[in-house]
Amino acid sequence: MNLIGFVNALLVNIGIIAGLNDPQYKVTPVGFLNMLMENPATTQISNLSQLQQGFDREIKVRYLQRGLESSVTDRDDCDTPVGAVWKETAIGAPSYSKIGLFIPDSDFRKYQEEATRTVSVGNPSAPLMLGLYNLMLTQIQAMLQKIDNNLVSAQATKFGINVVTGANTATAVNFSTTINQTDGIIKILADFEANEMSGSPIIVGNGAVNNWQMAQNVKVGVDNGGFGASKLKYYNDFKTATLWGANHFGVFAPGTVGLVDYNKNVGAFAGEKGGSIFFTIPIPVQLANGTLTTFKLDAQLKYEDCPIYNDGGDKVADRGWKLILSKYYGLFNLPNDAFAAGDRLEGVNGSLRYVGTNV
Incomplete structure (x- = not known):
């Protein structure tokens, strides 16, 4: 079973149909997630993507605490009471969010041939590809809302001390x-x-x-x-x-x-495996300051080769394609x-x- 043609076409078609500058298809994250994307705190970790490569890696940051005035003496001697005590903190244990689409064969038959011929994709003669993109974006928007919700919830317990009040309460x-x-x-x-x-x-x-x-x-x-x-x-x-x-x-x-995000379907973990193909898909996002960027999601495309029935014997889904979108991410705090x-x-x-x- 060759799924490569469809997946490659899907990746190309999104760029052809919409592109990063098409205002109709921008996904705009709100609030906290928007702030984290617009003010990245982990960009100085130059080898972060190489360290991940689809593996479960706990990336840690080492740091020293600044010196205390109480460590300074007024005595001229050779004592050296201050040493280097390195501390470590993880930059984000990953959370996970997922949402999926089902595309029945009755719809997919209308544009499967076009999907394997990328030269004509984006033409109005293949409107269902645009429909698939619209449907996918509605699900992505929902997932971005969920990711934002999880990050806001995580931050609720991570506010630090305010030295003016001596507390971390509001x-x-x-x-x-x-x-x-x-x-x-x-x-x-x-x-x-x-x-x-x-x-x-x-x-x-x-x-x-x-x-x-x-x-x-x-x-x-x-x-x-x-x-x-x-x-x-x-x-x-x-x-x-x-x-x-x-x-x-x-x-x-x-x-x-800062936001720490992970992709699993990269490197040795990308490609066709069994009845599915695993890949990543970049989603165009407009930040609050007007800057355009992308938010990369993991994707799995799988063919359901038998109709699905409920316990009552009623058909609930025909044969068709499943497109599963997911994201691993975490919140970094000092x-x-x-x-x-x-x-x-x-x-x-x-x-x-x-x-x-x-x-």
Whole structure:
């Protein structure tokens, strides 16, 4: 059984029919997932893809804790009490999400011949290929929502200590119509500095902070207090209302939280095996900043060679093709012990939690 022709045609056809710049077929992830893709924290691991190659690999990061003032003495001697103590943390134990399509022979017969002749694919004479792509994208959108949900849920327990409060619970802030020294945005910036975070704050959340950000977006000049529009990165995610709390939001330092994704159907694990063919498929994604990228999924194409019946004897599916889309992924956070016990930043991991109001 030769499945290669269909799979190769499918991979080529998606590019021919839509392409990365076709606005009708972009899959836009929301909120937290969008932030993780737009602000990658693991890109400096240059050999990550080579380390994976379809294998189950736990990739670890080694780190040292910065020195403590208490280790410094005023005595001139040859004692060397400070040594290199390396610590390790995994950059993400993979989660798994999957969704599948079934294409009955009654539909597939209409374009199977076209699928093996890639030169004419994308032509209006093969509209069902476009229909397959549309159907696949609806399922991919659902899976991206599920992945985002799992990542938001994982982050709920991974917020670090805020040195200003000494806790990792949500700090209450208020976004007023006129900015002053006690306003929520000033509090966030002050906390960001107090926790010695570098770069520009990245915000993900819902409710009050979203309303405040929309007010910034409609500013065309300075407000009555003399303040212009905020330039902070903000990502709205409705799932945070359920998983973190209504009006809750997170503030992240660049590089301290990231998406780690894995592909299984690569290298020696790709190709035709038994009655299935295993491959990867890149999905065009538009980020919040307008940048185009791809999100690569594992795919399995399998032919169901017998009709499927339920316990009552009723046919529930004809002979046809199964297309199974899946993804392995994980969430990386700066470890909670990145700073040593006794350090003023003990427990800080670059992610702070807040709850906002608009009064």
